[in-house]
Amino acid sequence: MSSTEDQVKLEKVNNKIISEFSKTLEMFSLNKSEAQLFVTLYLHEAPMTLDQMKDALGKSKTAMSYAIRRLQEFNLVERVWQKGVRKDLYEAREDLYKKFMKTYVNRWLESLNLQINNLADIQDDLDNYPNEQKQLIEHKIHEAISFHRSLEQVFSKIKKNDFL
Structure with missing residues (x-):
C-alpha cells in the first residue's frame, strides 16, 4: 500500500473520530463547529493556528475565530506560545x-x-x-x-x- 493510500485511510479514521466524538460534545451545549474544533485540537499532536484549524475543518477563519473564543470561555482550550511563531497557537486543555x-x-x-x-x-x-x-x-x-x-x-x- 502506498503512503498516499495510508494517508487517505488515516484521514478517514480521523474524520470518523471527529464526527463521533463531536456528537458527544454537542450534548454539552457546544455547537457542531465548536465540538469539531475541540476534537481536532484534542487529536492534534501540536498547537494549531487559526489558519491550520480553517484548513483542517474546511471552514472560514472567522468561524474558527468565533469557535476558539467560545472554547476559551468554557476553559477547554488555551492559547500557547512557541518560539519563532508569530501567530496565535491554541491547544486543547488536559483533564478532558x-x-x-x-x-x-x-x-x-x-x-x-x-x-x-x-x-x-x-x-x-x-x-x-x-x-x-x-x-x-x-x-x-x-x-x-x-x-x-x-x-x-x-x-x-x-x-x-x-x-x-
Whole structure:
C-alpha cells in the first residue's frame, strides 16, 4: 500500500473520530463547529493556528475565530506560545472529563437558579388573576420550582463530589 493510500485511510479514521466524538460534545451545549474544533485540537499532536484549524475543518477563519473564543470561555482550550511563531497557537486543555463536567454542571446550576428566580417572579405577579385561576397557577409554579430545586440538588451533589 502506498503512503498516499495510508494517508487517505488515516484521514478517514480521523474524520470518523471527529464526527463521533463531536456528537458527544454537542450534548454539552457546544455547537457542531465548536465540538469539531475541540476534537481536532484534542487529536492534534501540536498547537494549531487559526489558519491550520480553517484548513483542517474546511471552514472560514472567522468561524474558527468565533469557535476558539467560545472554547476559551468554557476553559477547554488555551492559547500557547512557541518560539519563532508569530501567530496565535491554541491547544486543547488536559483533564478532558473534569473540564467538561465542571463546565456542564456549572452551566446547569446557573440555568436552574435563573429559572427558579424567574418562576418566583411570575408567582409574585399573580395578584391580578382571579382567585381560582391564581390557585391553579400557583400550584403549577410551585411544582415547577420543586422540580428545578430537585435538579439543583442533584447537580450540587455532583459538584461537591470528587468528580470535579
